Amino acid sequence: MESLWPVLEALGVASADGVVKTLTLAVPLIATLWYWSNRSLFSVPWQTAHPSGYCERYDPRHYSEEVRGSELVVENGNALENVPSAEHDLAYPHRRFAPTIKSHAELLAASRAHYEMMNSRRSCRFFSTAPVPREVIDNIVLTAGTAPSGAHMQPWTFVVVSDPGVKRAIREAAEAEERTNYDSRMSEEWKRDLAPLGTDWQKPFLELAPYLIVVFKQTYGARPDGTRATHYYFEKSVGIATGMLIGAIHAAGLTTLTHTPTPMGFLSFILQRPPNEKPYLLLPVGYPAEAATVPDLKRKALSEIMTVV
Numbered sequence: 081m082e083s084l085w086p087v088l089e090a091l092g093v094a095s096a097d098g099v100v101k102t103l104t105l106a107v108p109l110i111a112t113l114w115y116w117s118n119r120s121l122f123s124v125p126w127q128t129a130h131p132s133g134y135c136e137r138y139d140p141r142h143y144s145e146e147v148r149g150s151e152l153v154v155e156n157g158n159a160l161e162n163v164p165s166a167e168h169d170l171a172y173p174h175r176r177f178a179p180t181i182k183s184h185a186e187l188l189a190a191s192r193a194h195y196e197m198m199n200s201r202r203s204c205r206f207f208s209t210a211p212v213p214r215e216v217i218d219n220i221v222l223t224a225g226t227a228p229s230g231a232h233m234q235p236w237t238f239v240v241v242s243d244p245g246v247k248r249a250i251r252e253a254a255e256a257e258e259r260t261n262y263d264s265r266m267s268e269e270w271k272r273d274l275a276p277l278g279t280d281w282q283k284p285f286l287e288l289a290p291y292l293i294v295v296f297k298q299t300y301g302a303r304p305d306g307t308r309a310t311h312y313y314f315e316k317s318v319g320i321a322t323g324m325l326i327g328a329i330h331a332a333g334l335t336t337l338t339h340t341p342t343p344m345g346f347l348s349f350i351l352q353r354p355p356n357e358k359p360y361l362l363l364p365v366g367y368p369a370e371a372a373t374v375p376d377l378k379r380k381a382l383s384e385i386m387t388v389v
């Protein structure tokens with residue numbers, strides 16, 4: 081410590097007799113601490129200070145692709161909309177996008193009707209064996225295929241199973257995994273949370289439903305020249321596509337169950353999928369059994385799931 085005095089003296093923060101000029105040290109220290117605890121006040125618009133303290137810095141490398149080729153239409157100093165710029169050089173040739181513009185009343189009616197239709201969706205565990213036209217399943221899968229995906233890689237495969245022998249093999253393997261899950265792999269908390277739903281290891285619907293749709297996520301793909309194609313955000317993309325698949329099944333008038341007989345490696349084996357495809361979800365699809373029941377669940381209110389900033 082002795083050897084520090086000459087340095088502190090030279091810096092002007094200590095007097096010759098070794099008494100630290102407290103204020104000289106304290107002021108910058110307090111200012112630094114104050115700045116650090118209030119640094120969100122100094123953030124610029126692209127630097128988002130989240131209430132949780134999480135701070136995401138804008139990195140132009142992440143965003144330059146999205147904003148490239150776009151210009152703002154400005155009227156009286158106000159930005160009205162952004163439009164493609166003259167020199168945009170994107171790989172796909174672009175075409176006009178002009179969906180029908182609805183009035184506010186039409187928006188309200190359409191959004192309400194869609195909400196009511198989707199709110200009547202339920203996961204059903206009791207299926208009828210009544211047949212369903214294959215074309216309906218084709219349309220449902222086509223709908224899932226309209227989902228957005230990272231860099232438009234479309235990293236999904238939907239395996240539609242109707243063969244009774246394959247359905248039986250899937251049921252047997254799923255029940256074997258589920259029996260182990262219920263016997264030893266699930267925590268007590270998990271079993272307590274599942275109890276109100278009345279589920280167990282038995283999955284007869286896997287044979288009874290006329291179709292099983294097994295969703296596979298493609299963790300990578302192949303380019304036309306045979307090299308490996310990166311699949312960006314494949315987990316999110318497949319999740320969105322599966323949500324759209326479930327919505328399409330319901331909108332068609334059929335029912336399904338989001339089923340996860342984990343681990344699901346048996347699906348890759350039975351369905352002979354390539355190594356870049358990993359099983360994501362298993363969905364039986366068909367009509368509900370005539371005597372089907374569902375747990376009388378309540379969904380969270382808008383105020384519990386939405387916050388407006």
Ligand SMILES: Cc1cc2nc3c(=O)[nH]c(=O)nc-3n(C[C@H](O)[C@H](O)[C@H](O)COP(=O)(O)O)c2cc1C
Binds near residue numbers: 205338
């Ligand atoms: C990712 C995921 C996995 C699920 N896995 C199963 C499952 O393995 N077995 C099952 O009976 N239900 C499963 N479910 C269905 C949920 O239990 C059901 O969605 C939830 O109870 C809400 O009911 P609802 O779909 O009728 O609104 C799963 C749902 C999700 C989203």
